[in-house]
Amino acid sequence: MAGLKVKYIGPDLVALTSGKVYDVISVEKGWYRIMTELEEDYLFPPEAFEIVEDTKKSIQ
Numbered sequence: 001m002a003g004l005k006v007k008y009i010g011p012d013l014v015a016l017t018s019g020k021v022y023d024v025i026s027v028e029k030g031w032y033r034i035m036t037e038l039e040e041d042y043l044f045p046p047e048a049f050e051i052v053e054d055t056k057k058s059i060q
Contacts, residue, residue: 003053003054003055004023004024004027004032004051004053004054004055005021005022005023005024005051005052005053005054006021006022006024006032006034006046006049006050006051006052007019007020007021007022007049007050007052008020008022008048008049009048009049009050010048014037014038015036015037015038015040015042016034016036016037016044016048017037021052022034022035022049023035025041028043030046031043031044031045031046032044032045032046032049
């Protein structure tokens with residue numbers, strides 16, 4: 001899912017940092033697969049993020 005970047009808007013966690021922008025590896029059943037601070041990928045609900053860049057939807 002190249003081109004989708006999201007900012008985590010929840011509280012700081014061990015695996016995620018509030019305000020940090022993460023690359024979305026894939027979207028599975030509406031959830032974002034993200035490489036965490038623990039260097040492991042997990043699924044997270046989209047409500048915990050805001051999209052900051054989505055080049056797949058960009059029209060030039």
